[in-house]
Amino acid sequence: MGGDLNINHLLFLAHGALWTVGLSAIALVGGGTFGFLVALGRVSSSRAVRLLAASYVQLIQGTPLLVIMFLSFFGLAAIGFNISPLLAAGASMTIFVAAYLGEIWRGCIEAVPKQQWEAAEGLALSRGQRMIKVILPQAIRIATPPTVGFMVQIIKNTSLASVVGFVELTRSGQIINNSLFEPFIIYSIIAVVYFSLCYPLSRLSRRLERTALQKKPALA
Amino acid sequence: MGLELDFSVVLERWRALLDGAALTLQLAFIAVICGAAIGVFGAIGRRGGNALVERLCGAYVEAIRNTPLLVQIFLVxxxxSSLGLKFSAFTVAAVALTINVGAYTTEIMRAGFDSIHKGQIEAAEGLGLSRAQIYWHVIIWPGIERVYPALTSQFVLLMLASSVTSQISAEELTAVANYIQSETYRSFETYIVVAFIYIALSFVMRFGFWLLGLALFPRRRRLGTPL
Known part of the structure; x- marks a missing residue:
């Protein structure tokens, strides 16, 4: 209909891919920060904080990201807050990622051997010191492989930002498709681009996991 | 502008919401059954010894796990339709979700099968069990038992992910929500209600899988301990 696929279309896709990477970075930084707080809240000494963090995780993990996207874009607009697609997508991804990363990191904090807590307590370190000086440095090492693995999920899930009109890779593909109507070719190209973004991360995550397993006897 | 929420216009369309929720569960059910079957065969293929089959299953898993579901749905x-086959949106959605969850299930089940101790298989061989019997009694069921929690959370995630099929206008819960909000202009209330329906659905699914686990793996119930 609108001619053949040419270099301009590919440039447009590349531009979309950049935004996919950008949105993933926003989600990782925002969700990581917020998720860290969630993880700390999950292992907090206060019962109320633990309960609050746990219900946040339950609520978000029980809701599809797509509905969160719709809620923050169309929902907030309907009650008088007009926000841009970038803000809606960034906020939704942050809320979503925080719940999952928070839960992953909680597992990592709890995976640090109990004796480490006890030894730190025996050295009369305060709770904050124990966390910062003893537990977190070890938890970060445990957390690296699953976090890199979760980055693949983040990149894939940014595709849902297309539904609120944020022009990332999938949306730019839809726009091109509207003029060319070659859906199979265009979505295949898009799938290949996503694959080449995600596959190296998957491999890296698996390699980190293997080396972590080999180092385990030294840790314990 | 004063903030006024009116849930009544959304709630009075409860029939449509119920139909949508039923369709979401139906999609999830089909994809879970077919995906579990693919997973068993995929996992056997990935460790079965034939290099070509191993490669093929590996490529399938990597291709699906490293691309977004939305793009997979569009591709299917x-x-x-470019092959000239015309199916309903529901069928396409079910096929795409099955292909997607099949890959994840393959990977999870492979981990379960790999966790079976070699001594168990050798013992089964020593007892003269056939290859099929060894797979069924020693590898598949105990393997699934070990990864059952991981499998069920993947299946709940699949149910949530089925919301994406609203993009090809399968009439599931999210599509119903889109329709209601365009009719009532109450998008905030609509999506809040739908979010809570999804949360309820995921609780229902988790409870169902817990019951199913009790029925499928009585050994766990008797011992009271995870393997």
Missing amino acids: YFGL
Whole structure:
């Protein structure tokens, strides 16, 4: 209909891919920060904080990201807050990622051997010191492989930002498709681009996991 | 502007919401059954010894796990229609979700099968069990038992992910929500209600899988301990 696929279309896709990477970075930084707080809240000494963090995780993990996207874009607009697609997508991804990363990191904090807590307590370190000086440095090492693995999920899930009109890779593909109507070719190209973004991360995550397993006897 | 929320216009369309929720569960059910079957065969293929089959299963898993579901759905939707095959949106959605969850299930089940101790298989061989019997009694069921929690959370995630099929206008819960909000202009209330329906659905699914686990793996119930 609108001619053949040419270099301009590919440039447009590349531009979309950049935004996919950008949105993933926003989600990782925002969700990581917020998720860290969630993880700390999950292992907090206060019962109320633990309960609050746990219900946040339950609520978000029980809701599809797509509905969160719709809620923050169309929902907030309907009650008088007009926000841009970038803000809606960034906020939704942050809320979503925080719940999952928070839960992953909680597992990592709890995976640090109990004796480490006890030894730190025996050295009369305060709770904050124990966390910062003893537990977190070890938890970060445990957390690296699953976090890199979760980055693949983040990149894939940014595709849902297309539904609120944020022009990332999938949306730019839809726009091109509207003029060319070659859906199979265009979505295949898009799938290949996503694959080449995600596959190296998957491999890296698996390699980190293997080396972590080999180092385990030294840790314990 | 004063903030006024009116849930009544959304709630009075409860029939449509119920139909949508039923369709979401139906999609999830089909994808879970077919995906579990693919997973068993995929996992056997990935460790079965034939290099070509291993490669093929590996490529399938990596291709699906490293691309977004939304793009997979579009590819199935437009792929089938460019082959001249016309299916309903529901069928396309079910096929795409099955292909997607099949890959994840393959990977999870492979981990379960790999966790079976070699001594168990050798013992089964020593007892003169056939290859099929060894797979069924020693590898598949105990393997699934070990990864059952991981499998069920993947299946709940799949149910949530089925919301994406609203993009090819399968009439599931999210599509119903889109329709209601365009009719009532109450998008905030609509999506809040739908979010809570999804949360309820995921609780229902988790409870169902817990019951199913009790029925499928009585050994766990008797011992009271995870393997």
